[in-house]
Every structure is written in structure tokens, then in C-alpha cells.
Amino acid sequence: MQHDDQRPESAPDAPPPGMPDFQAPGPVDPQPALPPPGSWPAPGAPHWQDYGGTAPWGAPVAPAPAPAGRVVWPLVSVLALVLGLVGGVAGSVVYREAAGDLPIYGNGLSDDTVTELPPVKIGGVSAVAEAVLPSTVQIIAEFGGDQSGATGSGFVLDDQGHIITNNHVVADAAETDGRIRVVDHEGNTYDASLVGRSPVYDLAVLEVPEATALKPAALGASRALRVGDGVVAIGSPLGLSATVTAGIVSALNRPVTTGDSADQSSYINAVQTDAAINPGNSGGPLVNLRGQVVGVNSAIATNGGGSISGEAGNIGVGFAIPVEQVRTTADQILRTGEARYPVIGAQVQTGGDDSVNGATINEVLDDTPASDAGLQAGDVVTEVEGQRVSDGISLIVSIRTHQPGETIEFTYLRDGQERTARVRLNGEVG
Numbered sequence: 001m002q003h004d005d006q007r008p009e010s011a012p013d014a015p016p017p018g019m020p021d022f023q024a025p026g027p028v029d030p031q032p033a034l035p036p037p038g039s040w041p042a043p044g045a046p047h048w049q050d051y052g053g054t055a056p057w058g059a060p061v062a063p064a065p066a067p068a069g070r071v072v073w074p075l076v077s078v079l080a081l082v083l084g085l086v087g088g089v090a091g092s093v094v095y096r097e098a099a100g101d102l103p104i105y106g107n108g109l110s111d112d113t114v115t116e117l118p119p120v121k122i123g124g125v126s127a128v129a130e131a132v133l134p135s136t137v138q139i140i141a142e143f144g145g146d147q148s149g150a151t152g153s154g155f156v157l158d159d160q161g162h163i164i165t166n167n168h169v170v171a172d173a174a175e176t177d178g179r180i181r182v183v184d185h186e187g188n189t190y191d192a193s194l195v196g197r198s199p200v201y202d203l204a205v206l207e208v209p210e211a212t213a214l215k216p217a218a219l220g221a222s223r224a225l226r227v228g229d230g231v232v233a234i235g236s237p238l239g240l241s242a243t244v245t246a247g248i249v250s251a252l253n254r255p256v257t258t259g260d261s262a263d264q265s266s267y268i269n270a271v272q273t274d275a276a277i278n279p280g281n282s283g284g285p286l287v288n289l290r291g292q293v294v295g296v297n298s299a300i301a302t303n304g305g306g307s308i309s310g311e312a313g314n315i316g317v318g319f320a321i322p323v324e325q326v327r328t329t330a331d332q333i334l335r336t337g338e339a340r341y342p343v344i345g346a347q348v349q350t351g352g353d354d355s356v357n358g359a360t361i362n363e364v365l366d367d368t369p370a371s372d373a374g375l376q377a378g379d380v381v382t383e384v385e386g387q388r389v390s391d392g393i394s395l396i397v398s399i400r401t402h403q404p405g406e407t408i409e410f411t412y413l414r415d416g417q418e419r420t421a422r423v424r425l426n427g428e429v430g
Contacts (some may be wrong), residue, residue: 118290119218128232129244131291133185135217137163138236139192139206139283141170142178153235153284154182154206155217155293157330163206164326165283166298167197167266168258170204182208185242196333200341200400200430201325202258202266202298204283205333217285220292222271222322225249233275233297233318235284247275247316255390255397256319258299267397270319271295277318286320295320328403342404342425346370348381350392358382358413359395373421376414383411399425 119131135156143149152169156162163182173180173194180192190208197204208214225231229249237243251272258266273286277297286295301317332339345368349360358380364370381389384398385408402408404427411420 118292120291125232125246128291132234132287134215136234138183138241139165139169140181141173143172147179152282155285156214158216161208161212165204167199167202167204169283196337198329198339200266201329203329205330218292220288220294222294230289231273231275232287233277235281237278237280245276247273250274255394257393267400268321269397269401273318274316276314278314294323296326338429340404340427340429342399342402343428344370344423348392348395359389359392369423369426373423380413381410385409
């Protein structure tokens, strides 16, 4: 059975005029040689952008922010045919039993191996950059047979030589057993091995035994952020390593989905920022002004065209995976080599009916958590654990902020009457 991703019935050939595209900011084609400042590539020069996912020039997508707190899922680019936006049904929480016990890889993410104390007590962006740049790396991954076919960013997780990046940066190399390299802030290059990855959460853990002396980044908490707080993004946009940009937290808990196919979509309860994020920033840290990682830069919104290479770039709408999810997923991968996400065993509507303020359940599978809780086709979920659910994608993201084994409360409407149900989440590898 497929993972709980969206299943479109059909998709448009082009976006409506003026509608923004949402794209993962990396990996990118490594920059062969920088021209002098002020002399960007002439017509016909190599492009430095690649919009990531699992194929070059793909267009992973995400929903456009909408007024009044409701997320509207726009029709997007010709390459973004995964959103089921014309009334398609998403198998959003499909259930199946995981087979067998998982191998034991290690002790997980230990408090003894990670850093939490903020490296910056007082200071501005320059102090944050000085503290975090030694913990930030560039990722060079094989793509399509080219050992330098894609680049992204990452950061040092612990003192054991583990590196965090986005799954979409290394996905092609992982599937073809391709080479992955890590370049530190001093320009030293190391071969990296893949410990594990999660397409669902768009995260991957690499191991670089020769780089245990690299400084781990301090881990903070995205839940402590407030809209308007200052943040700094560090990475390798367009192949420009050790690039620092600054901005603010523009929004919190923004439901975002990225992925260039229905089987490879990831759902993010994102931190939105206006710090400049471009292709190649994928996997790099978003940090607070105390130098603590609060998220992993993963997706951007673009309106098409206008960048130095003629392709879409940053317009001040970027999205980061909250660090709490990073810690959970990294711990699972380091303990078992796999990551798990919660499922309930239902299919939900992800588009096509703006009149419904909630997530409409289209099908409930037998012998699943959803059926055990009494949910039925036609029910409209409006809240999860007291938090509003505006549509199907919002429900998927809400569920995935929890963990398999948890029991959470759904508020839903049936025949116009409000009801509640307690649902114990099952788990799926992905």
C-alpha cells in the first residue's frame, strides 16, 4: 500500500496568472566558477539553480498562505502535479502494519552528544554568524550519475559526526548508492554515509566519522518563537557556501507540503520566514538570535522568473521544518535507521470544496485507528487536540506533529452535529 500521500485526479498544465509557485530551495547545480562581483552570468552561461526534489528542474510545491488564517491550495506550476487541487482525494493517513522488528543502530540522539546552551548571549546577526558558521556545511551529492550533480546545506547535529540535511538534497544519491560529500566552513571535504532518511518529513541524517571535531550546532525550540522574532538562515544558496541572510519569523505553524510526485510529498508544520532562502539553502539551519537552531530550511515560495539565472528565486517567503521534528526524526533514525510517522487509516479530501471549513473524510479503512474511534466517511474534522483544522492538508500536518502510539482528540461534524473521538495513532515507516 502506498504511503499516505495525495492522489490527484487531474492537474492543470499551468498556474493561473500571478499565482506563486512553491519550491524546495535545493539541491542546486554546484557553481563551477564565480564571475567577478557585479558580472553575473551572461546569456547562455550555466544555470546555478535546480529546484530540488528527486529530478532536476522539478518543482516541489507548497500551499500559498491565505487571509483570515485559512490555507488556500492554489493551482501551481506544470511540474507540480501532486496536489489533487481539483477535488482529488488524498490517501492522507493510510494504514498498514509495519513488518518485523527494526534493527538497532545505536542509542539515538543523546543529551550527552548534542548542544543546547545558546552560543550567543548578546549581539546581533554578526555574532550569530560567527557562532554558527563553523557548524554549517555544504552538501554535494551525486545526481543522475554526476558526482557533483546537486548541492545543498546542512549542519552538525552532535559530536559523533552526524549531519542533518533535507531528504530531497540526497534522495537521488541514496536511491542509486551515489557519492555524498560534506564541505565544512574551512573548505575541507569529507565523504559522508547515509544513516537514514525520511521522505515524509524531508529530513536525512548523514555520518562523517572524520568530522567528529566539527562543532555541533546548538539546538533551540521553535515553540518558543514569536511572530516578529529575528532569525538567521545559513547555507549555500546557488552554490555560494557560508552565506548568511537575516529576517524575521513571518508566521508559525504554517501547513506546507512539498514534493514533486504523489509518492514523495512531505508535510511540514512550518516556521515561515522572510530571511532570504534560495535553491541550495535546503537542509541548512534557521537559527534564532541566540545562535540556536530553530528549524531546517526546506521550501520557498516563488512567483516565477526574476532571478540572476532567469529562474524563480527568493521573494521573502521561506519555510523551515521545526527543530522539534528534527530532533524526533533524527533520534528515530539514529536508533533504528528508519523514521516513523503517525497514521489513522483514512482518506481525506485535499481540494475542490472551499465551502467546507474542515477536513472531509472520504473513506475509513477497516481495522484501523480511525474505524476503532468510530470515524466515518462524510465526517468533517474541524480540530485536532483543540487546534483548528481548515482542510485536508491541515489535518495531515496536524496528525504528523504527533507520534505513533499517542492518543489524540478529534473534533468533527456529522450531520451538522459536533462530536469528539479519541484516536490512537498507529505508525508507518517513511
